Amino acid sequence: MNQKILKLENLRRFHTVCRQLHSLCQRRMLAQWRHVFSSAYPAWTAQLYAHPGQTDVLIRAALSQQRLLATKKEERSQKSQLSSRKSKKEVEVWIGMTVEELARAMEKDIDFIYESLMNTAVDIDSLEADSHLDEVWIKEVIKKSGMKLKWSKLKQDKVRENKDAVKRPQGDPALLIPRSPVVAIMGHVDHGKTTLLDQLRKTQVAAMEVGGITQHIGAFLVSLPSGEKITFLDTPGHAAFSAMRARGAQVTDIIILVVAADDGVMKQTVESIQHAKDAQVPIVLAINKCDKAEANPEKAKKELLAYDVVCEDYGGDVQAVHVSALTGDNMMALTEATVALAEMLELKADPTGPVEGTVIESFTDKGRGPVTTAIIQRGTLKKGSILVAGKSWAKVRLMFDENGKTINEACPSMPVGIIGWRDLPSAGDEILEVESEARAREVVDWRKYEQEQEKSKEDLKLIEEKRKEHQEAHQKAREKYGTLSWKERSFIKYKEKKQQQPLKLKEKVERDSDVLPIIIKGDVDGSLEAILNIMDTYDASHECELELVHFGVGDISENDVNLAETFNGVIYGFNVNASNVIQQSAAKKGVKIKLHKIIYRLIEDVQEELSSRLPCAVEEHIIGNCSLNIPFKHSYLICCKKHLKAKFKGNIFHCLNMFTVPTYILCSRKNNYG
Incomplete structure (x- = not known):
């Protein structure tokens, strides 16, 4: 009975006892527990002392019960915190985020971003929807919203795993076989390079070139009377085709430098010498036009000494041959000198394994699609091969030689036309053979990804520069308006906005007349590249701006006409056609189409058009x-x-x-x- 009463009283006063026990949780001695317990409850403690063993058990039970309750309470608090954390929405952010992008990621209105940034160092007045936010302010907005911050992860897996196609390492020397030399004919414009090639091919290439100027690289395989074969590249000599000459030097084994005996060393002669030095390609000197009365070959040789081209006559190692491309004099001696130099170089290649080559020229054929002229450097190209060049790939449907004759395979040092490209590769791109179409797509996707990454880095640099400009402008504005009252500041801003009113119609017409939008279409990629290089040299934008709206390879299309109409521009075509339907459509829309077959005529036409749009100069x-x-x-x-x-x-x-x-x-x- 006494034990039942004790239990009831213990249950009734359990809450108070627990409080006392909790305050003494650090004490471990039972004597202390008894002392405190007896002083707190003297009425029934005597009965507990009658059974000391039971008292110890009770105290221990109470203590364990208190610990259990504390543990459960702590677990409940942890669960509540965890659930509150889980309930928070995650917002994925990145560096350089704009106000609009942050609002979209948070699924909030833009005004919420402005409200979150109030009473901070951010200038709300100058903050636009496309303004970029610093990392500090992105964190501040997320913190005030009660959401969780999650930085966007970059696709590092693609960066780590390189999926590009590369050249195979050098193979067994025992598998190498002799190959024909690849020879580039270089020199100044109109020094007789194409006519010299005529004599070697016994054809009339020069007569077919418009204006007597080579407009793009021609690759030809020439069989000599001695039985040897030489692949010749006829590179343009005009100043505009500098990039083509550099490409020709990179893929050749020997350079025949043509210098006119009456003109001597000219600008493109010096440039060709520099290309040969950069590519470490040996030179054979062909002094042309020796049949002229005013010819002076010795003078040309002496002029070349200033550019470290020392002929054998002056103790050097450069073979010099006096020729006349017009009459064919001494052409055999020139070929013998070239073959002798090729034997000294011991040119060899591996005809087995995956194909490697270089794109010499690329263009779009109306019936066959994208076409490339290439030089094979390793392996043997066959029909059905899968190729990758730049950011384009091809399954070879058809191959043809320089005469347009279909061929089944192309060996090293052989020029070949390739049909089957999905897109048009650029001249100078490296050609590599891969095992399957899936692998080709993988390589192209990887290269496009790398290009996007490079572009992103450049964009980030521009963003940083713009951010610095905005910060400087903001600092200047604070210095300018910092000491003014709100009314004075508003009045000054109103006056500034009034001065920035939209242009009147007359002012717009005058502004449009100072801009020349142009669209350029070329026959091949190399010619288009040469024209664009010339356009880059234009430096009178302060008087009349030259705006390049679009450029491409192929004939002029209806889209080009529509684009020119939109921008009030002029279409220039180089060695391309415009059908009667296109010309009639352009005439109805008031669009000018100007077609040229000689590059310097096209440049002169652009200069005249620019001059016509320049403002009139007032002279007194x-x-x-x-x-x-x-x-x-x-x-x-x-x-x-x-x-x-x-x-x-x-x-x-x-x-x-x-x-x-x-x-x-x-x-x-x-x-x-x-």
């Missing part, structure tokens, strides 16, 4: 002068044939109309006229 020409003895008091001057208006400022007057004919001033004192 003094017709005569005189000295006035009597000051004029009226604003009109009486003349013998015409009335000349004049404004007076003291004793000086300024004419409003200029006379180009002699006039005689009649002086009269009547009515204060002079």
Whole structure:
């Protein structure tokens, strides 16, 4: 009975006992527990002391019960915190985020971003929807919203795993076989390079070139009477085709430098020498036009000494051959010198394994699609091969030689035309063979991804520069308006906005006349590249801006006409066609189409169009002068044939109309006229 009463009282006062036990949780001695417990409850503690063993058990049970309750309470608090964390929405952010992008990621209105950034160092007035936010302010907005921050992860897996196609390592020397040399003919414009190639091929290439100027690289395989074969590249000599000459030097084994005996060393001659040095390609000197009466080959040799081209006659190692491409004199000696140099170089290649080559030229054929001219450097190209070049790939459908004849395979040092490209590769791109179409797509996707990454890095740099500019402008504005009152600041901003009103119609017409939008279409990629390089040299944008709207390879299309109409531009075509339907459509829309077959004629046409759009220059020409003895008091001057208006400022007057004919001033004192 006593034990039952004890239990009831214990249950009734359990809450109070727990509080006392909790305050003594650090004490472990049972004697202390008994002392505190007995002093707190003297009425029934004596009964507990009658059974000391039971007292110890009770105290231990109470203590364990208290610990259990504390543990459960802690677990409940942890669960509540965890659930509150899980309930928070995650917002994925990145560096350089704009206000609009942050609002979209948070699924909030833009005004919420502005409200979150109030009372901070951010200038709310200058903050636009496309303004970029710093990392600090992105964190501040997320913190005030009660959401969780999650930085966007970059696709590092693609960066780590390189999926590009690369050249295979050098193979077994025992598998190498002799190959034909690849020879580039270089020199100044109109020094006879193509005519020299005529003599080697016994064809009339020069007669077919418009204006006597080579417009793009021609790759030809020439069989010599001695049985050897040489692949020749006829590179353009015009100043615009510098990039083509550099490409020709990179894929060749020998350079035949053509120098006219009557002209000597010219600008493109020096450039060709530099390309040969950069590519570490040996030179054979062909001094052309020796049949002319004014020819002076020795003078040309001496001029070349200044550019470290030392002929054998002067103790050097460069073979010099005096030739006449027009009459064919000494052509055999030139080929023998080239073959001898090729034997010294011991040119060899591996005809087995995956194909490697270089794109010499690329263009779009109306019936066959994208076509490339290439030089095979390793392996043997066959029909059905899967190729990758730049950011394009191909399954070879058809191959043809320089005469347009279909061939089944192409060996090293052989020029070949390739049909089957999905997109048009650029001239100079490296050609690599891969095992499957899936692998080709993988390589192209990887290269496009790398290009996007490079572009992203450049964009980030621009963003940082713009951010610095905005910060500087903001700092200047704070210095400018910091000491002004709100009313004064508002008035100044109103005046500034009023000055930035949209242009009037007359001002818009004048502004449009100072811009020349152009669209350029070329026959091949190399020619288009040369034209664009010339356009880059334009440096008079402060007078008339040259705006390149679009450029591409192929004939002029309806889209080009529509684009030119939109921008009020001019279409220039180089070695391309515009059908009658396209020309009629352009005439209806008021679009100019200008077609050219010689590059410098196209450049001259662009210069004339730019000149026509330049603003008129106002010039003042003094017709005569005189000295006035009597000051004029009226604003009109009486003349013998015409009335000349004049404004007076003291004793000086300024004419409003200029006379180009002699006039005689009649002086009269009547009515204060002079």
